[in-house]
Amino acid sequence: MSDQEMSMSVPDAGATVWLTGLPSAGKTTIAHALAERLRGEGHRVEVLDGDEIREFLSAGLGFTREDRHTNVQRIGFVAELLSSNGVKVLVPVIAPYADSREAVRKRHQAEGTAYLEVHVATPVEVCSVRDVKGLYAKQAAGEISGLTGVDDPYEAPETPDLRIESHTQTVQESAAALHSLLVERGLA
Numbered sequence: 001m002s003d004q005e006m007s008m009s010v011p012d013a014g015a016t017v018w019l020t021g022l023p024s025a026g027k028t029t030i031a032h033a034l035a036e037r038l039r040g041e042g043h044r045v046e047v048l049d050g051d052e053i054r055e056f057l058s059a060g061l062g063f064t065r066e067d068r069h070t071n072v073q074r075i076g077f078v079a080e081l082l083s084s085n086g087v088k089v090l091v092p093v094i095a096p097y098a099d100s101r102e103a104v105r106k107r108h109q110a111e112g113t114a115y116l117e118v119h120v121a122t123p124v125e126v127c128s129v130r131d132v133k134g135l136y137a138k139q140a141a142g143e144i145s146g147l148t149g150v151d152d153p154y155e156a157p158e159t160p161d162l163r164i165e166s167h168t169q170t171v172q173e174s175a176a177a178l179h180s181l182l183v184e185r186g187l188a
Helices: 003-009 026-042 050-056 066-085 098-112 124-130 135-140 169-182
Strands: 015-020 045-047 090-091 115-121 163-165
Touching: 003 135, 015 066, 015 098, 015 169, 026 169, 045 115, 050 066, 050 090, 050 124, 066 090, 066 098, 115 124, 115 169
Parallel strands: 015 090, 015 115, 045 090, 115 163
Antiparallel strands: none
């Protein structure tokens, strides 16, 4: 068997990388930059974008604490299923509550699947200037309420596997830091 055939026959180690942070923190942008790099290296990668999941998997859920918890658990289930089958799963989802994220971590631990929590720690002032979806403007105008980090809680991770300060580095630098963590943990 040639080296190329051997490398193709060795299963890729899956992992879930959960990127948590405020709306417009840069989670999805960083996830897509990392996904591109990992795919270029031959890894199987999926990005479970929070907005897409809400549309297709969690349609009908609102933004109460219970609904947010249900949404996070659904995403965590899908992420673990994919990662246990050799896929690198990047999850740029706010997941504002520590207990919800911890339940996802425990699911992965119970299944023996790698799980990393990354805090994209962008200050709310920077997020509100970025305001990718116009949520901060709508909240300020009184059109919406329950905006995470403004008038709804966000429980930042106390001990994430990595904290990214996306407001002080480029997207590529943020993705590179996350890639380095994956390499360090033997996952890339």
